[in-house]
Each structure stands twice: as structure tokens, then as C-alpha cells.
Amino acid sequence: SEPQEWRPIRPNMVITGTPGVGKTSFSTELARELGLRHIEVGVFARERNLLADHDPLRNAFYMHEDAVLDELEPLMTDGGIILDHHSCDWYPERWIQMVICLRASTEALYDRLEQRGYSSHKLNENMEAEIMQVVFEEAVNSYPNIPVLQLQNDNEEQKRRNINEVKRLWRSLVRRFEN
Ligand code: ADP
Ligand code: MN
Numbered sequence: 518s519e520p521q522e523w524r525p526i527r528p529n530m531v532i533t534g535t536p537g538v539g540k541t542s543f544s545t546e547l548a549r550e551l552g553l554r555h556i557e558v559g560v561f562a563r564e565r566n567l568l569a570d571h572d573p574l575r576n577a578f579y580m581h582e583d584a585v586l587d588e589l590e591p592l593m594t595d596g597g598i599i600l601d602h603h604s605c606d607w608y609p610e611r612w613i614q615m616v617i618c619l620r621a622s623t624e625a626l627y628d629r630l631e632q633r634g635y636s637s638h639k640l641n642e643n644m645e646a647e648i649m650q651v652v653f654e655e656a657v658n659s660y661p662n663i664p665v666l667q668l669q670n671d672n673e674e675q676k677r678r679n680i681n682e683v684k685r686l687w688r689s690l691v692r693r694f695e696n
């Protein structure tokens with residue numbers, strides 16, 4: 518007979534999107550309301566000394582991705598994790614059961630990134646990525662077996678509606694997972 522396909526004990530979720538679309542705010546609230554563990558991947562890597570070279574153009578650090586994956590493995594196996602990062606093409610597909618891509622209008626994103634003090638280079642790069650749907654397409658290509666849910670996240674009202682929608686979908690996923 519076919520070997521049983523590997524899966525985590527409980528499902529896991531990816532929340533992705535261009536920097537500034539609201540991943541961390543969204544993930545924090547969602548994790549609290551669903552009793553999940555929110556992992557900001559960049560912070561997780563920094564806390565474990567898994568950052569690599571500094572990229573002066575992006576003013577950001579690369580991560581030792583293989584080492585980050587090794588550290589994540591036992592957590593992902595238990596499940597109930599929300600992975601929050603602007604890229605999602607480097608996790609094993611089997612870890613992930615739900616993929617959310619947050620989106621923001623150019624107006625909303627511009628204001629948020631400017632407030633964050635981004636250089637004009639970095640600001641333009643991220644605005645262009647959002648307009649070109651770079652992260653959404655990466656998510657679709659990385660998880661061909663899961664529908665990637667795109668949620669418009671321009672204001673607080675949309676955020677609340679999105680959280681409620683994701684909570685409903687998550688609970689139904691958990692029920693199916695248990696059977
Ligand atoms: P990301 O983690 O995707 O970079 P953050 O969650 O850090 O984004 O949010 C970026 C900025 O936008 C923060 O100042 C945050 O308060 C604000 N923000 C996030 N979501 C919303 C929203 N739905 N409406 C208005 N402002 C938001
Ligand atoms: Mn963030």
C-alpha cells in the first residue's frame with residue numbers, strides 16, 4: 518500500500534505579503550484569538566543567531582535559511598504555527614496547510630513604508646513588488662495544492678473582517694484535520 522503522506526499533528530499557516538501590508542499586526546491578533554503561536558521568521562532567526570550577511574542596498578540581513586528550517590522543524594511538526602514572512606518559497610510544502618497573502622493599495626502601502634523610514638530605493642522596490650503581485654505569485658507557485666487566499670488589508674475595518682473570515686476557515690480546517 519502507499520505510505521501515509523507526512524503531515525503535522527495540527528495544521529500550520531503561512532501569512533505572507535509585501536513588507537508593510539500588515540502581516541505582523543494581522544498575525545499577532547489572529548494568533549491570540551485562535552490560540553496559535555505566531556513566529557515572525559526574521560525575529561526568530563535573529564534570536565537564534567541565524568542571520569547572515571547584511572545587504573546594504575536593502576538595509577536588511579540575509580538568513581541562514583537551512584539552519585532556520587532546522588530550528589523550525591520540531592515546531593512545525595507539532596503544528597498550530599503562523600509563519601509571518603515576506604517570502605514563503607523556502608519552507609517544505611508539507612508543513613503548510615493554509616496560505617494567506619495580504620494585499621494593500623498603493624496609497625496605504627506608500628504611507629506605511631514612508632512612516633517606517635524606508636529609503637526611496639527600498640520604498641520603490643516594495644511598491645513595485647506589490648503592484649506586480651510578486652509575493653502572491655510566489656505563494657501560488659510554492660503551494661500548488663492549496664488555494665492561496667488573498668485579502669485586501671487597507672484599513673482596520675478590512676483587517677477585522679479578514680481576521681473573522683480566516684478564523685472561520687481555520688476552524689473548519691482543524692475539524693477536517695481531526696477526522
Ligand atoms: P508587515 O508585517 O507586513 O510589514 P505590519 O503589520 O508591521 O506589516 O504593519 C505595517 C504598518 O501598517 C504598521 O504601522 C501597522 O500599524 C499598519 N497597519 C497594519 N495593518 C493595517 C490595517 N489593516 N489598517 C491600517 N493600518 C495597518
Ligand atoms: Mn512584519
